[in-house]
Amino acid sequence: MNSRAKRLVLPLGGALAAATMIGASLPATAQASTADPDIKSSALTPSGNAKAIAGYWTASKLKSATTYLSDSTVSAKLNKTGAARAAADGKPGVVAPTGEGGKTAGKSRNVNLPITVGKVFFVDDKGKERWCSGTSVQSKYRNLVATAGHCVYDTDTNKPFGNFVFIPGYYQGKAPWGIYVGAKVNTHDDFTVYEDYDYDYAFVNVYNGIKQQAEKEVDYKTFRAHVDKGGVGREAASTVDFATYDKWTQKGGLGKVENVSSEDEAGPQYKGALAVAAETDKETWEKATGEVYGLKDDKVTLKGQTLPQADWPKAGSKLETRVENVTKSEYDAYKGLGYRKIDAKGNYTITYYFVVKYIKKTASVKYVIYRHYISTVADAGRLGDNVGGQGFSWNQKLGKKVFTFGYPTSAHLDGDKPYSGHTQKWCYGTTGAAPVVSAYKAEEHQAIKCAFTPGASGGPFLLQYKNSTRTGYLNGVVSLTVDSDGNKRYDRVTTPYFNGDTYGIYKHAANLWTGKLPA
Numbered sequence: 001m002n003s004r005a006k007r008l009v010l011p012l013g014g015a016l017a018a019a020t021m022i023g024a025s026l027p028a029t030a031q032a033s034t035a036d037p038d039i040k041s042s043a044l045t046p047s048g049n050a051k052a053i054a055g056y057w058t059a060s061k062l063k064s065a066t067t068y069l070s071d072s073t074v075s076a077k078l079n080k081t082g083a084a085r086a087a088a089d090g091k092p093g094v095v096a097p098t099g100e101g102g103k104t105a106g107k108s109r110n111v112n113l114p115i116t117v118g119k120v121f122f123v124d125d126k127g128k129e130r131w132c133s134g135t136s137v138q139s140k141y142r143n144l145v146a147t148a149g150h151c152v153y154d155t156d157t158n159k160p161f162g163n164f165v166f167i168p169g170y171y172q173g174k175a176p177w178g179i180y181v182g183a184k185v186n187t188h189d190d191f192t193v194y195e196d197y198d199y200d201y202a203f204v205n206v207y208n209g210i211k212q213q214a215e216k217e218v219d220y221k222t223f224r225a226h227v228d229k230g231g232v233g234r235e236a237a238s239t240v241d242f243a244t245y246d247k248w249t250q251k252g253g254l255g256k257v258e259n260v261s262s263e264d265e266a267g268p269q270y271k272g273a274l275a276v277a278a279e280t281d282k283e284t285w286e287k288a289t290g291e292v293y294g295l296k297d298d299k300v301t302l303k304g305q306t307l308p309q310a311d312w313p314k315a316g317s318k319l320e321t322r323v324e325n326v327t328k329s330e331y332d333a334y335k336g337l338g339y340r341k342i343d344a345k346g347n348y349t350i351t352y353y354f355v356v357k358y359i360k361k362t363a364s365v366k367y368v369i370y371r372h373y374i375s376t377v378a379d380a381g382r383l384g385d386n387v388g389g390q391g392f393s394w395n396q397k398l399g400k401k402v403f404t405f406g407y408p409t410s411a412h413l414d415g416d417k418p419y420s421g422h423t424q425k426w427c428y429g430t431t432g433a434a435p436v437v438s439a440y441k442a443e444e445h446q447a448i449k450c451a452f453t454p455g456a457s458g459g460p461f462l463l464q465y466k467n468s469t470r471t472g473y474l475n476g477v478v479s480l481t482v483d484s485d486g487n488k489r490y491d492r493v494t495t496p497y498f499n500g501d502t503y504g505i506y507k508h509a510a511n512l513w514t515g516k517l518p519a
Helices: 050-056 059-064 220-228 242-250 282-288 328-333 383-387 500-509
Strands: 039-043 073-075 093-095 117-123 129-137 144-147 162-168 180-188 202-206 209-212 216-218 232-240 273-280 294-296 299-302 323-326 339-342 348-351 353-360 367-375 377-381 391-394 401-406 425-430 445-449 460-466 471-477 480-483 492-496
Touching (some): 039 500, 050 232, 050 377, 129 162, 129 383, 129 401, 129 460, 129 471, 144 383, 144 471, 162 202, 180 500, 202 500, 216 220, 220 232, 220 367, 232 242, 242 367, 323 328, 391 500, 425 445, 471 492
Parallel strands (some): 073 480, 391 471
Antiparallel strands (some): 039 180, 117 129, 117 162, 129 144, 144 202, 180 202, 209 377, 273 353, 294 353, 323 348, 339 348, 401 460, 445 492, 460 471, 480 492
């Protein structure tokens, strides 16, 4: 049943153009449906925010993001009365793929995983980092990604998810071919308005990719200016002892004590602080006196004001004397920070200098220093030039052999968790009717037998996949993960049937230009 009949609207006139044909076993006709699709195009990236979005996805966030489970798992019986009625709405057709820069992967007994396939990352309406699977697909400007509609567009809030990026060839937190920020998402109105999962697909135009260059450490001012302009930077905190912390802060570092307000980081006002006299050299002492607590003429002063004895630093029960008479041998052997001098009477003296340090009495205090790093980004070029793009097909008969690829991660319903989600996996099977899932209006899906768990959503169904080129023809995207026999094990993945409407959305998206990331 066509979804147009479901919402009782009249079909629109018009014809879809023919497409390039490749592959002997695919039909040689490329005429699409006579009905134009309802195209919903939405901007994904606010103006001037694209670089900030790319920088948002640090390696740690890529690893900690969780798969998006909303509307992707069901238990549904597969039987004759409950089978989806996927059917063509016109003649079949295909668009040829583009390879990985003309290179081939060579012969292999194993499946060579496509580098076009990767993860799409986004932030959901609750602010949580999420991901699905997706793939690069052939387009005029080499800038198109195919994934599930529910992995881009939030039907609850009626707007796209935020901070959308695509990382082809994703592997354990790495982006070997760059990060591609989403510019525009193109969907069918039946999905965005009516939440009809017979149209649970999306074609996303992305900007040129970026690759981060080597990091360098900078001061906070430089770091802040770089990040405020949309640059990529990170702040690294480390816990140190007081001596290291104190040395760092005196050099202009941005240290702080955890869980203590800035005005209480040091000094007699800090609750539970203990004042101690720390020895230093004459030059440092002279710079410190009048600016911080200093010991001068056996008196503790602050900015020239003598402090009450109760606030003096304690070394035992009293302050050490400032000048000490020593023997000549002690004078000659002295290697400390003090100042050596022979006075007018010929006495050997050593002058000791102190500044007051305040530390917390309890051992639980943590002294933390913050270091700042920035990395510049280089234009990685167009997605399709770097990894190629899968071909596209529509109105194909059921019963064809296909591969599907993705990043399954969740446990089966019985608790078994065979996948990590950090590496790409594949299934191979014959397309057939999927279970009808009325809750999502999924009445025209096709499916293959596959033990993928959630996480694979958005991954491609590929006809005629070739190991040598790592390409085939996109014939669907994983929409639902199904337990079809009720044994608490996922055994099928489904896709909306790609018909003439699907081709119309794809064709529209495949001709949109994006270019480099906006400054």
